[in-house]
Amino acid sequence: MRRIMSVLVENKAGVLARTSGLFARRGFNIESLAVGETEDPTVSRMTIVVNGDERMIEQVEKQLNKQIDVIKVKTLEIDTSTRRELVLIKINAAQQNRGEIIDICQIMKAKIVDMSHTTLTVELCDRPERCNLLLEMLTSYGVAELARTGMVALQKGSEAIALKK
Amino acid sequence: MMMTGAQAMVKCLEAERVSLLFGYPGAAICPFYDSLAESSIRHILPRNEQNAGHAASGYARMTGKPAVCVATSGPGATNLFTAIATAYMDSIPLVVITGQVSSELLGRDVFQEVDTTGAAEPFTKYSYLVKDAAEIPRVFKEAFYIASTGRKGPVLIDMPVDIQRQLLEFRYPEKVDIRGYKPCSKGHPMQIRRVAEAIKTAKRPLLCVGGGVFAAGAQDAVRTLCEQCSLPVVATMMGLGVLPTGHPLYIGMLGQSGSEAANRAVEQSDLLILIGARAGDRAVASPQTLEAMTTVVHIDIDAAEIGKNLGTTIPLVGDAARVAEQLVEQHPVGEWRKWLEWLEARRAEARRPDAPVKDGYIDPNAFIRLLSERMEDDAIYVSDVGENQIWSARNVRIRSGRFLTTGGMGTMGYALPASIGAKLAAPEKQVVTVCGDGAFQMAMMELATANQHHVPVKLVVMQNGCLGLVREIQQNQYRGREVAVCLDGSPDISGIAAAYGIPSARIRSMDEAEQAIDTLLDGERSFVLVCMVDPREGTGQEAAV
Numbered sequence: 110m111r112r113i114m115s116v117l118v119e120n121k122a123g124v125l126a127r128t129s130g131l132f133a134r135r136g137f138n139i140e141s142l143a144v145g146e147t148e149d150p151t152v153s154r155m156t157i158v159v160n161g162d163e164r165m166i167e168q169v170e171k172q173l174n175k176q177i178d179v180i181k182v183k184t185l186e187i188d189t190s191t192r193r194e195l196v197l198i199k200i201n202a203a204q205q206n207r208g209e210i211i212d213i214c215q216i217m218k219a220k221i222v223d224m225s226h227t228t229l230t231v232e233l234c235d236r237p238e239r240c241n242l243l244l245e246m247l248t249s250y251g252v253a254e255l256a257r258t259g260m261v262a263l264q265k266g267s268e269a270i271a272l273k274k
Numbered sequence: 275m276m277m278t279g280a281q282a283m284v285k286c287l288e289a290e291r292v293s294l295l296f297g298y299p300g301a302a303i304c305p306f307y308d309s310l311a312e313s314s315i316r317h318i319l320p321r322n323e324q325n326a327g328h329a330a331s332g333y334a335r336m337t338g339k340p341a342v343c344v345a346t347s348g349p350g351a352t353n354l355f356t357a358i359a360t361a362y363m364d365s366i367p368l369v370v371i372t373g374q375v376s377s378e379l380l381g382r383d384v385f386q387e388v389d390t391t392g393a394a395e396p397f398t399k400y401s402y403l404v405k406d407a408a409e410i411p412r413v414f415k416e417a418f419y420i421a422s423t424g425r426k427g428p429v430l431i432d433m434p435v436d437i438q439r440q441l442l443e444f445r446y447p448e449k450v451d452i453r454g455y456k457p458c459s460k461g462h463p464m465q466i467r468r469v470a471e472a473i474k475t476a477k478r479p480l481l482c483v484g485g486g487v488f489a490a491g492a493q494d495a496v497r498t499l500c501e502q503c504s505l506p507v508v509a510t511m512m513g514l515g516v517l518p519t520g521h522p523l524y525i526g527m528l529g530q531s532g533s534e535a536a537n538r539a540v541e542q543s544d545l546l547i548l549i550g551a552r553a554g555d556r557a558v559a560s561p562q563t564l565e566a567m568t569t570v571v572h573i574d575i576d577a578a579e580i581g582k583n584l585g586t587t588i589p590l591v592g593d594a595a596r597v598a599e600q601l602v603e604q605h606p607v608g609e610w611r612k613w614l615e616w617l618e619a620r621r622a623e624a625r626r627p628d629a630p631v632k633d634g635y636i637d638p639n640a641f642i643r644l645l646s647e648r649m650e651d652d653a654i655y656v657s658d659v660g661e662n663q664i665w666s667a668r669n670v671r672i673r674s675g676r677f678l679t680t681g682g683m684g685t686m687g688y689a690l691p692a693s694i695g696a697k698l699a700a701p702e703k704q705v706v707t708v709c710g711d712g713a714f715q716m717a718m719m720e721l722a723t724a725n726q727h728h729v730p731v732k733l734v735v736m737q738n739g740c741l742g743l744v745r746e747i748q749q750n751q752y753r754g755r756e757v758a759v760c761l762d763g764s765p766d767i768s769g770i771a772a773a774y775g776i777p778s779a780r781i782r783s784m785d786e787a788e789q790a791i792d793t794l795l796d797g798e799r800s801f802v803l804v805c806m807v808d809p810r811e812g813t814g815q816e817a818a819v
Contacts, residue, residue: 175578
């Protein structure tokens with residue numbers, strides 16, 4: 110079972126280490142972790158994608174809530190949240206392949222953001238599964254380098270996570 | 275009022291009504307020690323930082339409030355870690371203050387530098403690295419609050435030496451507001467009703483009490499609950515003494531080292547109510563079997579404990595005392611006289627005579643029963659780790675006193691320093707320490723601390739010349755090949771006691787026991803009683819590791 114956890118934490122030194130350390134210590138598997146400041150500069154949002162059974166997910170949520178620096182934990186459902194990930198892919202693009210690569214990028218609505226005589230760098234900001242699809246389509250040309258941000262997500266609609274525990 | 279960081283640290287401790295602390299000085303904490311000279315706070319100097327932490331643990335367990343221990347940077351801090359981790363596992367409130375190298379040198383691997391907060395992270399409830407003296411009052415206020423509320427535990431404050439010298443305007447905050455930390459104490463009314471209903475309809479209910487009951491100061495409330503509802507009780511090792519050993523509703527200790535009656539009670543129950551117990555592996559060996567057989571109610575202040583080890587039917591988050599009171603208000607009484615009779619029969623069966631011991635040796639089981647019977651009603655019995663812990667937990671007779679041991683970490687060498695702390699917290703009470711000859715040699719330097727600070731220590735050393743519990747494991751699981759468990763080369767324990775100016779005696783038979791115990795317990799003076807135990811004498815348990 111894959112779950113997205115949106116975790117509001119104090120924006121101060123050591124919090125990321127504490128939180129990620131918790132996952133390692135308790136044997137929880139993180140698929141991705143993205144962190145950044147929120148509308149309130151004293152608060153950061155960690156978006157953590159975890160994989161595990163129901164009991165483990167419940168433990169993750171409880172252990173996160175137990176952390177003094179964690180202000181709020183919310184588990185987001187895939188169909189009721191807006192999810193995005195940014196990928197940058199540097200592809201080996203020989204002259205004869207460029208046309209095909211550009212076609213794929215157009216279909217996937219990916220942008221070509223840099224190029225050299227031998228490579229193209231493609232950017233896509235989309236749902237993680239779309240990012241995976243693009244990557245799959247481009248792998249055969251030879252990926253020279255890949256960078257992914259990990260998923261960030263917000264719940265759909267007007268509801269927001271209140272800053273109270 | 276302007277003052278240095280070090281003066282502010284002392285002022286904070288005074289504001290928290292700390293009258294005594296345990297510590298070991300060093301260069302990086304010297305400004306604090308210098309300011310301590312101006313305070314009436316009493317300083318106790320254990321002979322190793324680890325023992326300062328254990329002594330603070332014993333002190334905290336008797337006062338119920340956070341105890342303070344102090345060490346310097348680097349090795350001072352790392353020596354403390356075993357004690358911090360021990361307190362963390364047993365949910366003991368400590369405020370740990372460590373010196374640190376100058377803040378501008380942090381991360382440069384200078385002399386006696388270690389990343390104290392980073393290294394201690396997995397076994398502290400929270401920690402602070404203070405980088406501005408102006409934060410000291412808030413940090414201390416928060417540290418005491420966090421350590422003593424919710425699930426209690428150790429909080430560490432790392433204080434760079436330059437911050438201790440920095441000037442600040444001191445004002446101690448009156449309130450704490452940590453937005454990510456709002457511990458609840460009252461149980462949810464709907465869950466309370468569900469639990470009450472489950473008790474009323476149960477045929478074979480059983481209450482399992484753990485160390486959390488003491489942490490919450492809930493002994494009276496829990497006792498009222500079980501007496502008013504006629505709920506039979508089993509205890510984890512950390513929960514021993516919630517009910518007196520001879521209480522008609524008390525069945526015994528459960529788990530690997532526990533009594534057969536208690537374990538059968540757990541197996542046969544149709545409703546198991548855990549309160550302040552985390553169903554650790556030594557208490558509940560096969561949680562999957564148990565959760566399939568019985569309805570589990572889990573009451574704990576720490577929501578993360580519920581469902582962690584044992585699947586739970588009805589979770590109830592709250593303070594043990596508050597929840598017990600809330601449950602009593604529901605008056606959940608049912609019909610289970612047959613169950614109580616059945617339990618009483620199992621309890622009677624369990625009173626089997628001990629196997630005879632060889633001549634020239636003490637029977638540790640009989641000795642502990644005799645010792646605890648002759649101790650004062652409200653005495654504190656502190657046990658170490660190893661065979662002596664199991665013999666103690668099984669045989670100790672507790673009336674209104676306490677049984678202190680480290681159930682979670684199983685830290686050898688805990689008992690002597692912890693009992694010094696306990697005696698300092700409750701000087702009017704009789705404190706008796708029991709350890710083996712292995713642990714004695716880990717902690718014997720603390721006899722000096724007892725002398726220096728006039729703390730009478732009544733120490734029983736069960737001497738069998740080996741690391742008995744490890745030897746048992748090697749016997750049972752490693753084809754009897756004994757490796758590194760022989761303590762040859764050990765000193766004459768009476769000679770060690772004499773070197774510290776402490777009288778002692780050595781006994782080799784139960785005929786001598788009564789008189790020796792009376793001598794041990796007599797008066798407010800230290801005494802060391804060495805009991806010769808057969809190295810082949812075991813605990814008889816299937817040691818699982």
